[in-house]
Amino acid sequence: MGSLRPPRDWQRLSVCCRQRDAWPAPRRRSPLNRVGVDRGDPARPSADARVDTEADQLARTAAAVFLAPQPITTRKLAEVADLADGTRARTLVRLLAERLRRRGAAMAPVEVAGGVQLLTQPRLADWLVRLLGPASQPALSPPALETLAVVAYRQPVLRADVEAVRGVQCGELLRMLMERDLLRIVGRAEELGRPFLYGTTRRFLEVFGLRRLEDLPSIDQTRSSPAGEASVA
Template sequence: MYAEHASTGWRLGSVALRYRQPSAGRGDWSRGGWAKVAGRFRSMLQSVGAAEDVPRGHGPVARSTRLARLEAVLFLSGGPQGSRKLAELACLEDGTRARTLVGALNRLYDTQGSAFRVEEVAGGFQLMTRPKFAPWLRRLHNATVEVRLSAPTMETLAVVAYRQPVLRAEIEAVRGVQCGEILRQLIERDLVRIAGRSEELGRPFLYGTTKQFLQ
């Protein structure tokens, strides 16, 4: 009984055997025959390289090396990571490869009925639990207290979110009241950040939302 996945050496050797022809002498092997073998070798090597991204082995927990590295990076990341950053941390070729593997990982999770899924959040990717497990997880962690914002704070945050990057003067013009203290509170809660400076006289601060706000 042959193994389901033959070794690369065996596979390449079998190609050479398939191209072997009866020969009276060493000189009868044509250049065309060698070209065919070389071309087939190149195709085989390319297919072996591409197969590294396909889960191997038996059972529902099969992982390729690259997929396992990406999964480990996502598991240990404290927040969303962009595709280029994921590629750098998981030793992948580029961000495109990272995105491709994120899709493969999600398909694997779906097939296994996993509690996890990689979601695109704030321009990056983050490993998260599925929403249907939220009620149980809240009980497990003693009902994590949600942050409640007052109506004026919510209004200020909404103006920043829709008009960012926005000046404090523009926020106050929309709301009709002073917003300095509210902006300070929103910055402390990591919902609003200073996004830069305006080119206007005095170069006042511009405000925008944070990744925490998008989560």
């Protein structure tokens, strides 16, 4: 097909402009066209035409869990990784965990704080300290841990009730635990003065490796555990 020649004078130009088909519309090419991902190109299958294999879904799931700055819920994971639903996301997380376990990988997806987070294996902690250095915050003192435990097991709880259990003033400890994002104010009591009610945070679940509050060990289990094991970095 020969190319059209430009008109020689303005009269011919005006005639051409009045004829709709005289000049074919120029083909616009976007930056995506130039790198070879034109979805309109029949030589290349569109993204919708490709088969979404389990390997593809697993790769997207692993990438999302890896990049998530905090535990990601299965519902959010399904949305980000373009999965059918949270159930499918949960299945893929378990498959990912099993494959990493078989390979002896340094990391594993762990259910914590109502979501999933990619964590390093505990056995590698001593080596990672060399890279990251010691914890920026000191470990919680025994009185702080006791206060935190009272709130965790009795929440929502009043400051007066915490102090009644411990037998000492706990105002400063409660404030410090709130600054560490381990406790928060969850409401007010329906009594004179409407005092604050305290509860734990999502960060509390992350620090102690709990999926939800129901995973807290029973009181009998905590009594049988050595006191030296309770430490928070």
